[in-house]
Amino acid sequence: MSLQALTYLFVGLSFAIYIAIAIWSRARSTNDFYIAGKEVNPVANGMATAADWMSAASFISMAGLIAFLGKDGSVYLMGWTGGYVLLALLLAPYLRKFGKYTVPDFIGTRYYSKAARLVAIICLIFISFTYVAGQMRGVGIVFSRFLEVDINVGVVIGMLIVFFYAVLGGMKGITYTQVAQYCVLIFAYLVPAIFISILVTNNPIPQLGFGDQISGTSTYLLDRLDQISEELGFTAYTENSKTNIDIFFITAALMFGTAGLPHVIVRFFTVPKVSDARKSAGYALIFIALLYTTAPAVSAFAKMNFIDSVQEVEYESAPNWFKNWEDIGLIAWKDKNEDGVIDYYPGNALKGVKPKYTNERGKYNERVVLNDIDSSNLNEVYIDNDIMVLANPEIAKLPNWVIALVAAGALAAALSTAAGLLLVISASISHDLLKKMVMPKITEKQELFFARCSAAIAIFIAGLFGIYPPGFVAQVVAFAFGLAASTIFPVLFMGIFYKRLNKQGAIAGMLSGLISTSSYIIYFKFISPDLNNSNNWLFGISPEGFGFLGMIINFTIALIVSNFYSKPPNEIYQMIDNIRKP
Amino acid sequence: MTYWQLNLLILFILLSIWFLVSFGFGIIWSENLDQIKFGGFKLGFWFAQQGSIYFFVIIIFIYIFLMNKLDKKFYSDHQEKDKDKD
Structure with a gap:
């Protein structure tokens, strides 16, 4: 069969599975729609979380990025996995115990304040749309290269599929399609990686082949890469070209940003028990690590082959x-x-x-x-x-079905993440904005209707991003993580571990994190991009790493301001005591 | 010690390991560790691109194990403790 026919077959088959699952797992209540009725098995939830988390960027871009960055690329590997340790240990079990629907829900209740809820909603919507834009670009690229349709047609097909299972199934539909999508994407990532590992080093395990000798020689792959990189005038592959302080800050911003991303946190609201939330985070990281430890191996093989x-x-x-x-x-x-x-x-x-x-x-x-x-x-x-x-299987001359599989995998990665983000956006509009702030009197049925409407509108806007991609997608990714680290993470963390923090402190903290981080990033990325180099950075921290400093600013301001105002009311103390118990 | 104090102790120990394997071995002392080689890997590079991730997984599973034990010790009499009130 030709490559194109095979790709249509694989992509069509995977789409048919997603639709079938969506019909089988329709949402009947807001509880189903927002948090899948709290009855998701922790292992299944781990898989869904992994698919939710691993986006078009992880699947398509990351290995390529590391191939060009060499050791500097470690910031993504450590940053996008280490955040799960923070999530599992510091946030997930407690937020699950709190037992509501959304992240702004927790912030609004814990800080007994509509203003705090509103600031959280704004940050959440901004972070999530930033992310969705990237997914749609991924869908467009895959469709145009492998199915040879117009990018716009590809985006519309993608949107229709997501529309179908997100609007119909809500969190319940999304969760079970994400389980299927995880299986497709990990298979599609590992198969070519194993093939190439055997080809280059004769070792079937990419994680080990990465440190093995090039087949037929006694030269280690990494030594050879260092050597050719230096010959051509690049930094050696296994050495840093960024400064340690910058690497430290970027890694930290990505880790704390990961732990503060609303679409990831909300996944832990869907399991039945607190102990399941912990377990689920562990499984999620195993499933993620499978791809994330393969990626740097793929990078090294790809760079060599290229x-x-x-x-x-x-x-x-x-x-x-x-x-x-x-x-x-x-x-x-x-x-x-x-x-x-x-x-x-x-x-x-x-x-x-x-x-x-x-x-x-x-x-x-x-x-x-x-x-x-x-x-x-x-x-x-x-x-x-x-x-x-995407080109790796072609570069390594692998059979056509592997290339078709990669196309289906990339689409699974992009669609699963897009769906998770769209759900978070719709929940924050229908639940936090409408139900909790603007019109509290609506019934559950009406709220469910509004949730479906806002999901549909969010998909439409995301589709527009895909068809008319804003030129700044790559720049704004730093933004999403920076904001999650500097606004959402600190108030969640202190909300659980520091009872004395009152609403004034929390709002001042969020705003100071938001303003400092966004002005730093906007200044260097949009206003004077020509000044964006280490000579002008504050303490040598690049805009990508500034979120961590923004987080420290948030913590400091929140603690200072909090001390000038009275303690939170007693029922907040009781609430915190309650979420601290399993 | 109370449940909460023990919980904080577990968090402190595990997060110290988390910091050590990523920021410590993967970044701060990475170049020093690079002097040591096993197979084709320099140790610092391995921690930065592979090792830290394996440790992250292990850390979470140790946490799950310890917390389940702790839950049992303090709250074993409540089975459906977590049932939602809303």
Whole structure:
């Protein structure tokens, strides 16, 4: 069967499963819709959490990012897993014991304040939409490369599927489709990784192959990577090029941000007992670790294969995948020294980084780009990080069914995360904003109706993000984690572990975290991006890592302000005592 | 010690390990550990890209084990303690 037919088969089959599950697990009450009736098995919830968490970014982009960053890429590996330790130990069991529907629910009740609830809702909606935009881009890329349909058609198909199971099934439908999606995505990630590991090192376990010798030689893969990286003028693969303080702060911001992400936290509201919430976090991390320990191995294999098959190869005899991805617009080649040979070196090949293609073809039938040449370096290749995982099976010449599987897996990763986010957005609108603040008199049936409406609207907006992608998706990811770390995490943590914190302290803390972090990021990412380098950063902390400092600011301001105002009322003390018991 | 004090003690010990394997071995002392090699891995690099994640999983399961024991010791008489009141 042709690649395209196989891809249609795999993607179609997986979509059919998701729809079947959605019909079987319809939501009948708000309890079903928001938290799946609190009857999800902890292992199933662990799987759903893993699928919810591992987005298009984890599946498609992360390995590519690490391939280019080398050891610096560890910030993502540690940051996006270490947060689960915080979540399991510091938040999940207590928030489950609290037993309500949403994160703003906890903040509003614990700090006996509508203002606190509102600030939480705003942060939550901002964080979640930022994230959804990235998922839709992932859906678009997969559809355009593998199914050869228009990106917009792809996004619309994706939205229809999510609409179907999120609006109909709510959290219940999403949970069980996420279980299926986890199975699809992990299988799709591991199969090519195992193949490539065998190919490169003769070791079937990628986690071990990563540290093994290249097959047929006695050279270790990582030593060889260090050597070729240095030869070409890059930093050695296993060494940092960022400063330790920056790596420390970025890792911390990602960890605390992970623990503060509403769509992850809310997953722990769906299990029957407190002990199940703990167990569920453990299983979630196992399922996540399966992909996250494979990813750096994939990065190393991919980097090797990429350099081997492209470096100093004549463009005309370059492999097919190189030209396919050039047609999609994720690779560009500008023959700076006019020798017809691809030269891959450090630095940006083109001024303005992203290629601006024309419809013309050049001397070697390459796509002509309008960008000025960046003559400060010899690099001739622009390559988007995203293609490393998607092109990996092609680069390693794996059979077509593996490539089709990767397409289905990438879609599962993007759709599962999008659905989880959309549910959090709809719950915070129908439950926190409408039911708890604007119109408290609505019945449960009406609330369920509004929950479905807001889910539908959120999907529509997310679809627009996919069709008209804002150019700043990559920049705003730092934003989502920075805000979760600097606004939501501290008030949840202190809400459980520090009884004396009153509403004035909490609101002042959230606002100071929000304002400091967003102004730092907006300044360096949008107002003066040309100043965005370590000479101008505060204490050498990049915008990606600033969320951790914002978190410290939040804690400090909250504790100071709290002391100037009276203690929280007695029933809050009782409530906290109650959530501290299992 | 009360249930809550023991809980805090467990958290303190486990989070210290969490900090040590990630921020400690993976970042702060990573370059020093890189002097030690096993197989093709430099130890600091291994902690940063593999080891810390394995430890995170182990930490959570130790936490689950200890907390279940603690729950049993203090709250074994209540079976459906957690049933929701809403």
